[in-house]
Amino acid sequence: MQYLCGTCNIAYIISPLRYKCDCGSPLTLNKDTSYSYQWDDSTPSLWRYRDALPIPADADIVTLGEGITPIVPLYPIENPKHFVKLDYLCPTGSYKDRGASVLLTHLKAMGVDAVVEDSSGNAGAAIAAYSARAGIHCTIYCPDSTSEGKLKQISAYGASLKLVQGNRAATTEAVQLAADNTCYASHNWNPFFLEGTKTLAFEITEQFGDSLPQHIICPVGFGSIYLGLYLGFSELYDAGVIDRVPRLLGVQPATCCPIYNAYRDKTATISRMPQTAQTFAEGITAELPVRSEMLLDAIRFSDGAFATVDNADILAGTRTLAEQGIYVEPTSAVVINGYEKFRHDGVIQDDDVTVSILTGSGLKSNLVGRVEARNPTRVD
Ligand SMILES: [Zn+2]
Structure with a gap:
């Protein structure tokens, strides 16, 4: 296994101080993907997919039981079309x-x-x-x-x-x-970080069985979920485990949305977009994502789409989720209004099933705490 630069096709030995190519481009893993796709379902964490992770067999696993997070339907629960995956229920809250x-x-x-x-x-x-x-x-x-x-x-x-x-x-x-x-x-x-986030694709495939959702929505800044989903689903597809790939739908804040701009304008590259104002979605403000070319590959591969939301949309999203018992940070809540925009644009059709990834807990967010405590009643 080696590091590989997709720009100049140079391979490097994997070493702790090497994090990019000498040309400045990000590196990918040149690895063997001919694993068995047999999961150890007695392991209640993402390490049930260890066979698909590029980690030596004798390595000590550093784990806190991450992964295998719930998927729950949003209203109407009787005939749900929109599910959320509560991935903020990982050990550190994201x-x-x-x-x-x-x-x-x-x-x-x-x-x-x-x-x-x-x-x-x-x-x-x-x-x-x-x-x-x-x-x-x-x-x-x-x-x-x-x-x-x-x-x-x-x-x-x-x-x-x-x-x-x-x-x-x-x-x-x-x-x-x-x-x-x-x-x-x-x-x-x-x-190696994306090797971890790719397990989201394995989990969704395992949790939905033969009826994969048509769409997966996630917040996108640098794209570590979006790209992890791309990596995971493309490995599953190439191995013949699945016969189609969900469309990957990304949501960005309108004040910093370089990937959305490239998607909207159908450009061949992603251009830097200086952040124009503060956004409540503090977790997804990447003016120029590191892995721009891979993001465009992921959009093409999955017939993906992008949308943007503003601060009012984000606040409304946190309330919509909280009213259904789900307390997330504003960055996660972008998926709610994003879903409505994809419905409006015709990307998501009436009978389509969609899963949105809820990425971060509301418990460590300043904003949500202030909003939810807005009208306390004092009892003397
Ligand atoms: Zn290079």
């Missing part, structure tokens, strides 16, 4: 645990003893938690606007926290300086 578990297992097997990572919050919490579990020292760089709940969580796991003034892009610049001499456990650059 789907990022999938990628962190596989990535930290890989890094521990390589003998890594310290990592750096940059995050708008959830990925930082996941990398910090799984580093703690692996006994690896961890430093997380965050924008100074990150929700306080997420910052407290990262610190609680014992990680060193570096707050960076400015937007998400400024944080990435800061961590890349540190990555010159410390392993960069990046959820965007390191391809």
Whole structure:
């Protein structure tokens, strides 16, 4: 197994300090995918798919029981067409645990003893938690606007926290300086992270059996779910396990939506879109996704589509879900109005079944707490 650059076709030995090609492009894994697709369904975590993960057989698994999250219908429950997968029920409160578990297992097997990572919050919490579990020292760089709940969580796991003034892009610049001499456990650059998020495709296939949904909706910033779904479903399709692939539908905030722009304008590349204003969807503000070409491949492969939402849409989405007993962060709630837009645009037809991925818990979000406590009644 090697790293491979899709731009210049150069292969590299997999090593802890290598996180991109010398040409600046992201790396993928050149790996054997001729595994058996026989799952160990006695294992109640994503490690039931270990056979499909590029991890040495003798590696110590770094796990907290992540994955195998519920799928529940939204109203009307009698004839549901829209289901949500509660992936925020992973151990640190977000789907990022999938990628962190596989990535930290890989890094521990390589003998890594310290990592750096940059995050708008959830990925930082996941990398910090799984580093703690692996006994690896961890430093997380965050924008100074990150929700306080997420910052407290990262610190609680014992990680060193570096707050960076400015937007998400400024944080990435800061961590890349540190990555010159410390392993960069990046959820965007390191391809082992996507090996973890690809298990979402395996799980949805297992949970729906022979009747795969027509559509899967997810929030998209750098695209670690969207690309994980692409990777997982394409491996299942190539192996003949499934005979069609769900359409992958992405939702972005209107104030930072470079992938949506490329989809709308049918351009051959994704262009940087400077973030024009703050959005409640703090987890998906990527001005230029790292894996742009792979995202366009994923849209073509799955006949995918994109939509955008604004802050009013996001707030309405958090309320719609909370009214049905589901408490998520604003970034997750983009899927609710996204679903309505895909219905309106004719992407989703009347009888189609859709699964939306709910990515992050509301418990660590500043905004949702303020909104939901808006009219308390005092009892003396
Ligand atoms: Zn290259």
